[in-house]
Amino acid sequence: xxxxxxxxxxxxxxxxxxxxxxxxxxxxxxxxxxxxxxxxxxxxxxxxxxxxxxxxxxxxxxxxxxxxxxxxxxxxxxxxxxxxxxxxxxxxxxxxxxxxxxxxxxxxxxxxxxxxxxxxxxxxxxxxxxxxxxxxxxxxxxxxxxxxxxxxxxxxxxxxxxxxxxxxxxxxxxxxxxxxxxxxxxxxxxxxxxxxxxxxxxxxxxxxxxxxxxxxxxxxxxxxxxxxxxxxxxxxxxxxxxxxxxxxxxxxxxxxxxxxxxxxxxxxxxxxxxxxxxxxxxxxxxxxxxxxxxxxxxxxxxxxx
Amino acid sequence: xxxxxxxxxxxxxxxxxxxxxxxxxxxxxxxxxxxxxxxxxxxxxxxxxxxxxxxxxxxxxxxxxxxxxxxxxxxxxxxxxxxxxxxxxxxxxxxxxxxxxxxxxxxxxxxxxxxxxxxxxxxxxxxxxxxxxxxxxxxxxxxxxxxxxxxxxxxxxxxxxxxxxxxxxxxxxxxxxxxxxxxxxxxxxxxxxxxxxxxxxxxxxxxxxxxxxxxxxxxxxxxxxxxxxxxxxxxxxxxxxxxxxxxxxxxxxxxxxxxxxxxxxxxxxxxxxxxxxxxxxxxxxxxxxxxxxxxxxxxxxxxxxxxxxxxxxxx
Numbered sequence: 001x002x003x004x005x006x007x008x009x010x011x012x013x014x015x016x017x018x019x020x021x022x023x024x025x026x027x028x029x030x031x032x033x034x035x036x037x038x039x040x041x042x043x044x045x046x047x048x049x050x051x052x053x054x055x056x057x058x059x060x061x062x063x064x065x066x067x068x069x070x071x072x073x074x075x076x077x078x079x080x081x082x083x084x085x086x087x088x089x090x091x092x093x094x095x096x097x098x099x100x101x102x103x104x105x106x107x108x109x110x111x112x113x114x115x116x117x118x119x120x121x122x123x124x125x126x127x128x129x130x131x132x133x134x135x136x137x138x139x140x141x142x143x144x145x146x147x148x149x150x151x152x153x154x155x156x157x158x159x160x161x162x163x164x165x166x167x168x169x170x171x172x173x174x175x176x177x178x179x180x181x182x183x184x185x186x187x188x189x190x191x192x193x194x195x196x197x198x199x200x201x202x203x204x205x206x207x208x209x210x211x212x213x214x215x216x217x218x219x220x221x222x223x224x225x226x227x228x229x230x231x232x233x234x235x236x237x238x239x240x241x242x243x244x245x246x247x248x249x250x251x252x253x254x255x256x257x258x259x260x261x262x263x264x265x266x267x268x269x270x271x272x273x274x275x276x277x278x279x280x281x282x283x284x285x286x287x288x289x290x291x292x293x294x295x296x297x298x299x300x301x302x303x304x305x
Numbered sequence: 306x307x308x309x310x311x312x313x314x315x316x317x318x319x320x321x322x323x324x325x326x327x328x329x330x331x332x333x334x335x336x337x338x339x340x341x342x343x344x345x346x347x348x349x350x351x352x353x354x355x356x357x358x359x360x361x362x363x364x365x366x367x368x369x370x371x372x373x374x375x376x377x378x379x380x381x382x383x384x385x386x387x388x389x390x391x392x393x394x395x396x397x398x399x400x401x402x403x404x405x406x407x408x409x410x411x412x413x414x415x416x417x418x419x420x421x422x423x424x425x426x427x428x429x430x431x432x433x434x435x436x437x438x439x440x441x442x443x444x445x446x447x448x449x450x451x452x453x454x455x456x457x458x459x460x461x462x463x464x465x466x467x468x469x470x471x472x473x474x475x476x477x478x479x480x481x482x483x484x485x486x487x488x489x490x491x492x493x494x495x496x497x498x499x500x501x502x503x504x505x506x507x508x509x510x511x512x513x514x515x516x517x518x519x520x521x522x523x524x525x526x527x528x529x530x531x532x533x534x535x536x537x538x539x540x541x542x543x544x545x546x547x548x549x550x551x552x553x554x555x556x557x558x559x560x561x562x563x564x565x566x567x568x569x570x571x572x573x574x575x576x577x578x579x580x581x582x583x584x585x586x587x588x589x590x591x592x593x594x595x596x597x598x599x600x601x602x603x604x605x606x607x608x609x610x611x612x613x614x615x616x617x618x619x620x
Contacts, residue, residue, distance in 0.1 A: 019436035022428035023444065026494050029425065030448070033491030037462035038454055044461065102353035105346075113354055116361035122599045123364070124552050126571040127592030134585055135366050143366060173363065181610065234455050237554035237571065255457035255555070262461050263559065275458030282455055 038279065044272035051266035064273035073249050074274060077257040078281075080164060081233060084253055088171040089228045093221065095172070096179025101209075103180070104187040121177035129241035132170040133159055163243045163251035170238055175231075179224045186220030187213070233282065254278050371395065371590040378586050394586035395594070398577070402587070404594065406566060407573040412598065414482055414569060415550045418489045419543045425490070426497030427505075427539065431527055433498065434506045435513070448495045456492060460559050463488060467560055480564035488556050493546035500545075504538030505531065540609035547602055570595045 048060035068074050103114055120128070136144050137158040145155060159166045190213065198212045236255040239245055245252030245260070252260070254274065262271035370378065372390040398404050433445055464479070467487070471478015478484055508531060516526045532539075554571045561567050574595065577587045603610075 019438045020432060022436075023432035026425040026429035026498060027444065027447075029491055030494055033463070033466075033487060034454055034459065034495075035447075037459045037466060040462035040465075041458055099353070099356060102349060102356070105349075107350040107353065109354055113357035116357045116364075118603075119364055119596075119600070120360060122548070122596060122603055123367075124571055124574075124592065124595050124599070126552070126554055126574055127367075127588075127595060130574070130588055130592065131363055131367050134588070135370055136363060143363075173360070176360070230455075234457060236457065237552070240554065255455070258457045259460070259555070259559075268461055272461055275455075275461070278455050279458050 041272045041275050041279075044268055045276050047269050049267075049269040051268060060269070064269045065277070068270055068273045068277065073252070074254075074257060076249055077252045077254050080251060081253040081255075083164060084168055084171065084235065085229055085232045087168050088175060088232050089225055091168070092172045092175040092228065093179045093224060095176045096181075096224070097183050097217070097221070099176065099180045100183035100187055103184060117180060118177045120173050121175070121181075123174070125174060125235075125237045126241055128170055128174050129238045132166065132173070133242045137166055159242060160247050163247065167235075167238055167242055167251055170242065171232060171235065174238075175228055179228065182220050182224040183217060186217045190216050229285070230282075367589050368593055370585055371593050373586060375586055394584075394590035397584075398587050398590045398594065402573070402577065402591075404570075404573065404591065407568055407570045408594070408598075410482060410567060411551060411570040411595075414485045414489065415547050415598075417486045418493055418550045419547050421486070422490045422493040422497055422546050423539055423543050426494050426501055426542065427532070427535070429494070429498045430501035430505045431531065434502055448498050456555065460555065464559060479560055480562060480567060482567055484560045485550075485553070485556055485569070488560070489546070489550045489553065493542075493549065497542040497546060500542040501535060501538050504535035508534050537609035540606035544603060544606050544610060548599060551599055 045064050046059060046061060047057050048063060049057040099117055103110065103117070123131070134141070136142050139145055139155050139157040142158070144158060148156075194212060194216070195208070198208050203212065234255055235253060236259065239251060239253055239256045243251045245256045249257075258271045258274045258278070261267050261274065265271075369387060371394050372392070373387045374389055374391045374393065377387060377389075429448075433441065433448075467477075467479050467484045470487075471481070471484070474483075475481065476483045477487060512530065512534075513526055516530055521529070552571065553569070557569045557572050561569070561572070570591075574588060574591050577584050577591055
């Protein structure tokens, strides 16, 4: 804390506000559009309110929560969300690290390879989902079936037999470039002096990677996992386009279930309760993740000072 | 930029190696290392290109399906090329299905969100990092918390909120593009603040003092000096808000219910996707067209993107 100038007592209040002013547009906006609606969600979640039942909307305490938490469809969706998010983030991060390491060297065609590898991230997810559902996984016309037909897997209907795996495949394809970009940023920010010092000390390529590069990449990997999780947890379009949560509810995740409950089932109370549970769950996971990140921040800052 | 030590040719490597090491170790290792490494490096390069091709193959297939004549698509042709490429699918999408209208809608929403949210976030980042006031750290934590609330939990109250706003200002209510702009701004801002904070903090205090000595007001300093200095960060966070807004499906589906003419592209693609007659050529042509603006935007800002991501981590 460097308090360079102690403000005079009289102007202190106005000074405070003048310095806060640039913050206000963003702040008011975020509060009105994200924080207040969340409070409203809590309010909705405590009422028994179905748009199809006129006159409903009376206070019902925690009934919705009990209903939701004993609802196998909700629990299944929660399980799917965790499964999809964890596997997608993990696999795409591993692939991303591998690809970034391959790309972090000069070779013929590097620019082309990099551009090709980034493009899946730039495709609209709706289009990605359609691309995988139709031209890749379709049992009759799909390329995956065509490529696997020598192994006797030619006419498997991937999307309906393995809905979660199909969704994860499309998501991994879409998210690997993002992880790759982050790790690449980390690799390129690595000081050459550190690399040289390692080489002078006689470290082999594997040792260099494990003891020099990987610790340096740690923050980038953590940031990638955090951001990736935040976005993948909220996946809606891929599920909607590829499987509609089906067959049955086999591949429905939480956003899809909440959407269904609210805008197709019109049960505002229950879907609000689901929303609140999701927020609490996300908060717990994210707090743990953030604490981890902050610890590394603190550790490096202490080292620097 | 990324000229690494080990990329210097074999002719130079022994010399530098010998200079850095005591003579005893210099006898065998520097000479042996490049010779042993070469085939592996070559192998890794081929691997990289191969993986790139595999990853990009679905993209190629997308473009190919868009260019294939209808008869070939319906016959389920799996040849990896077409001898008679046609623009029929593109024509059908653009002329018959009014693609242009949706394209303009999507561009309007994404453009407005990028400009407005980046501006708000930049100002907020300046206030949060360069000015000291009470409740500063509380506000910082609030920004992080706002980032964590999943959007699906908020769609229902936002639906009612936008309905009420629409009663007062129709252009910002349901079925209008304004509703999408409002919502996406709110979801882009916290992330953008978070990213820009590191960049603003990285500009040394001495630069500000020098500017003040030269007679610059706070406002001039922020506009003429600070903003250009954090441009890579602005580029990085603008591509994120552009992509999330451009890709959005959930909000567009929920808030634009009955006004077909105000629909954005991801929903428009749904209209090509009819369960009974899948117009794959049309779908893929639409997907290709939908990707082009993102590609253009990406090419414009990509030079800053990698350093931008790096800066966000350093903050």
